Amino acid sequence: MAYRILTINPGSTSTKLGCFEGEKELFTMNVSHDAEDLKKFATISDQLPYRKDMILNALKEANIDLSTIDAFVGRGGGLMAVEGGTYTINDIALDHARRGANGIQHPAQLGPQIARGFADEYQKPSFIVNAPDTDELCLEARITGIKGVYRNVHLHALNLKETAIRHSNNNGWNYEDKNYVVCHIGGGISVSAHQKGKMIDGFDIVGGEGPMAPTRCGSIPAAELIRYCFAHDDMKEVLALTTKTGGFVSHLGTSDALDVSNRANAGDKDAKLVWDAMIYQLIKCISAMAGVLHGKVDGILLGGGMVHNKELVSRITAACEWIAPVSAYPGEFELEAMAAGAIRVLEGKEQVKEYTGKPVWTPDQLD
Numbered sequence: 001m002a003y004r005i006l007t008i009n010p011g012s013t014s015t016k017l018g019c020f021e022g023e024k025e026l027f028t029m030n031v032s033h034d035a036e037d038l039k040k041f042a043t044i045s046d047q048l049p050y051r052k053d054m055i056l057n058a059l060k061e062a063n064i065d066l067s068t069i070d071a072f073v074g075r076g077g078g079l080m081a082v083e084g085g086t087y088t089i090n091d092i093a094l095d096h097a098r099r100g101a102n103g104i105q106h107p108a109q110l111g112p113q114i115a116r117g118f119a120d121e122y123q124k125p126s127f128i129v130n131a132p133d134t135d136e137l138c139l140e141a142r143i144t145g146i147k148g149v150y151r152n153v154h155l156h157a158l159n160l161k162e163t164a165i166r167h168s169n170n171n172g173w174n175y176e177d178k179n180y181v182v183c184h185i186g187g188g189i190s191v192s193a194h195q196k197g198k199m200i201d202g203f204d205i206v207g208g209e210g211p212m213a214p215t216r217c218g219s220i221p222a223a224e225l226i227r228y229c230f231a232h233d234d235m236k237e238v239l240a241l242t243t244k245t246g247g248f249v250s251h252l253g254t255s256d257a258l259d260v261s262n263r264a265n266a267g268d269k270d271a272k273l274v275w276d277a278m279i280y281q282l283i284k285c286i287s288a289m290a291g292v293l294h295g296k297v298d299g300i301l302l303g304g305g306m307v308h309n310k311e312l313v314s315r316i317t318a319a320c321e322w323i324a325p326v327s328a329y330p331g332e333f334e335l336e337a338m339a340a341g342a343i344r345v346l347e348g349k350e351q352v353k354e355y356t357g358k359p360v361w362t363p364d365q366l367d
């Protein structure tokens with residue numbers, strides 16, 4: 001019989017839930033949280049009881065009996081850099097998610113906490129699949145032009161890898177045999193290079209790299225940014241440009257990309273320039289990742305909410321199809337990807353990994 005999996009993906013103002021039996025979706029649900037309610041909590045982990053109660057109520061309304069679930073999966077977060085794959089939520093992973101051990105506060109770190117809580121209660125396994133902390137960078141990608149400063153990536157690893165796996169399956173290929181440039185173009189934008197099943201390079205979208213995105217500034221010339229810091233007192237506000245107040249929010253006061261593209265099409269010059277600049281930067285970043293793969297690219301894959309926009313897809317396709325065929329996968333497969341990862345290990349098709357808490361790479365490995 002097919003395994004029944006509950007997947008939990010906490011975002012900034014909602015928690016997405018999915019229940020799957022094998023590949024079959026039994027239900028998905030988006031439980032909204034009032035932004036004012038969330039503001040009352042000092043840390044992300046303080047939100048746990050509040051979010052858990054809302055999830056339990058939603059599951060009750062949907063008649064989902066948690067005792068029928070075979071495994072619980074939470075979106076990762078707060079973990080030290082890990083190789084991609086499916087990990088048991090052991091005590092170290094739980095502790096790191098609770099306290100955001102990697103120094104980044106992200107709602108996704110509630111995923112392992114909620115999943116492990118349910119798993120303990122019902123004596124079932126719990127997993128994390130391709131956490132945002134996935135780091136498979138080649139050594140050269142880690143080195144910057146400042147000694148002692150290294151690149152640590154955080155990106156939409158879950159959706160990027162699932163998109164690449166699905167594209168491979170659709171074509172009768174193995175992800176492990178192919179090279180792709182994979183993008184997630186949504187609230188945040190991730191652009192990454194995948195070489196034979198490993199994400200060997202990508203832009204750090206939590207650290208202010210890559211194309212500008214609805215809420216993120218993307219890459220900025222270093223000296224301009226330093227001058228900007230000198231001209232501003234509040235470094236917390238400056239830092240927020242990398243994940244909350246940059247990109248469309250900084251230029252246009254909205255994070256709604258659909259609104260920006262509509263305004264651009266209706267003749268709003270400011271919106272058009274920002275929309276065009278984002279697409280320009282996307283094309284530039286895709287081409288950079290193709291270079292990293294020496295041009296040996298089997299496909300350029302586009303996922304995320306903005307990929308519903310046909311104009312964006314056709315402009316990227318026109319600019320990049322000289323590199324490789326461009327395929328669009330609008331939206332995201334995050335809930336399905338978490339279930340699929342758990343099922344692969346439960347069926348013995350993939351080896352489950354043990355989180356050790358030691359990052360995959362530290363600068364002392366250079367010595």
Ligand SMILES: Nc1ncnc2c1ncn2[C@@H]1O[C@H](COP(=O)(O)OP(=O)(O)OP(=O)(O)O)[C@@H](O)[C@H]1O
Pocket residue numbers: 185186187188189214255256257258259261304305306307308309310331332
């Ligand atoms: N047809 C469209 N044209 C332009 N933008 C669109 C279109 N449809 C959806 N979007 C935009 O996609 C964005 C949402 O994408 P998505 O759902 O992937 O984001 P998210 O889940 O909030 O964040 P993230 O993708 O970073 O996890 C919104 O800004 C929305 O306006």
Ligand SMILES: CCCC(=O)O
Pocket residue numbers: 132154155156157188205206
């Ligand atoms: C780290 C990838 C997810 C995000 O920042 O939204």
